[in-house]
Structure formats: structure tokens, C-alpha cells
Amino acid sequence: MVFAARLVGMAAMAMGWSVIMSEVHGMAQRGGSVVSHLRLGGARSPLVPAASAQLLLGFTAAEARRGLGMVAPGGMVVVNAPGAQALGEDALEALNKAGVRVVAVDAHSAGGGGGVNMIMLGAAAAAGVVPMGLEGLKRAVAGGKRAQENLRLLEEGARLTES
Numbered sequence: 001m002v003f004a005a006r007l008v009g010m011a012a013m014a015m016g017w018s019v020i021m022s023e024v025h026g027m028a029q030r031g032g033s034v035v036s037h038l039r040l041g042g043a044r045s046p047l048v049p050a051a052s053a054q055l056l057l058g059f060t061a062a063e064a065r066r067g068l069g070m071v072a073p074g075g076m077v078v079v080n081a082p083g084a085q086a087l088g089e090d091a092l093e094a095l096n097k098a099g100v101r102v103v104a105v106d107a108h109s110a111g112g113g114g115g116v117n118m119i120m121l122g123a124a125a126a127a128g129v130v131p132m133g134l135e136g137l138k139r140a141v142a143g144g145k146r147a148q149e150n151l152r153l154l155e156e157g158a159r160l161t162e163s
Contacts, residue, residue, distance in 0.1 A: 004057060004117040005036035011132045011140035012040045022046035033063055040131065055129045057120050061086035073098040076129045078120055082106045103127050105160050115153040122157025134158050 002023055009019040020043050024035040037048045052072045058064020058079040065087055071077055077087070077100060084092060084104040095102055107119040118141075125134040132140075134154060141150040 002034060002036055004121050005038045007121065007137060007140050008130065008132075009038055009040075011136040014140060015132055015136065017041060018043075020044075020046045033066065035067070055124055057124060059116055059120065065091060068095065071095070071098075071100050073100065076101045076103065076124070076127060078103045078105060078124045078127065078129075080105060080107045080116055080120060082109070101127070103161055105157060107157070107160075110156055110160055115149065118150050118153030119157035119160070122154035122159075123161040124157075125154070126158035126161035 005021055005023070009021050012019050017040050020039045022037045024037075037046055039046065039048060048070060050069050053070040054072060054075045056064060056067050056071050056075070056077045058067060058077060061079055061081045064077055064079040064081075068077070068087075068091055077095065079087060079102065081087070081104045084102045086104065087095070087102065092102065103123055105119060105123040107116040110119055121130065121137055122134060124130050125137055130137065137154055138151055141147055141154065144150070
């Protein structure tokens with residue numbers, strides 16, 4: 001989660017945008033959640049207000065369900081699950097009413113392992129919700145550690161979204 005947010009932030013800064021980021025680790029050491037807030041543009045606070053996020057990346061269905069109140073009407077949820085039904089029927093109905101698009105990507109089955117974050121970002125970029133697009137994300141990982149693997153995983157996420 002943290003690497004995914006940092007990568008989007010780096011790609012945005014490379015394009016000249018201002019970036020503010022905050023991380024909430026909670027009880028992560030004991031299996032709890034880690035939440036990253038990332039704001040691009042003229043934001044003054046690092047925390048994303050409720051019902052204003054354009055994108056929610058849920059690395060598990062449970063984490064996505066917990067964060068649904070953060071998504072703006074017309075936003076998008078990209079969840080690591082075999083299908084959108086993993087969010088639950090009530091949640092899907094509410095998201096549909098709010099015009100929130102849900103993309104489910106089974107990143108673990110796609111061979112994500114430790115690269116689930118890259119698969120999820122590739123999926124979000126292919127779905128059109130990452131402003132710098134897939135190419136901007138690719139440029140951001142090109143010079144880093146595991147560059148070839150991260151490029152492959154981004155492309156795999158994009159491929160899964162298109163199929």
C-alpha cells in the first residue's frame with residue numbers, strides 16, 4: 001500500500017504536480033490495516049475527506065469495504081478479489097447508486113504475491129482513474145529496484161482490467 005501511494009506520488013511530481021501524502025499504520029505490526037492518503041494538486045491537508053476520494057485501492061475485500069465511505073460519487077474502487085461480489089450485495093447496490101465504478105482484479109491468482117500493489121495500480125491505470133496513466137507509472141518504476149518485475153506487474157494489472 002505505501003509503495004503504491006509513493007509510486008503514484010513520484011509519478012505526479014515528475015509531471016510537476018504538488019503532492020501531499022499521509023500514512024496511517026494503525027496496528028499493522030499485528031495484522032491490522034495500513035491506510036495511505038494521497039492528494040494531488042492544490043490540497044492543503046494530507047488526509048482525504050470522507051466521500052471525496054476519486055480512487056480507492058483495496059488490497060483485500062475487507063479493507064475495501066472499510067474504506068467505501070471515502071469514495072466520492074462517480075469515483076472508482078479497485079479491489080483485489082475474484083469478483084466485485086466480494087464487497088457484498090448491499091455495498092455494491094450503494095456504490096452503483098452513487099455512480100461508483102468497481103473493478104475487481106484477482107491479483108493473487110495473477111501471480112502478484114509481493115507485487116499485488118503493482119497489479120492493482122496497473123488495473124487502476126488501465127481503468128482510466130490514475131491521472132498519469134500507465135505510461136507515467138512505468139516511467140516512475142523504470143529506474144528503481146525490481147524495475148523489470150514491477151513493469152511486468154503493472155502491465156499484468158492493465159491486461160486483467162481490459163479482459
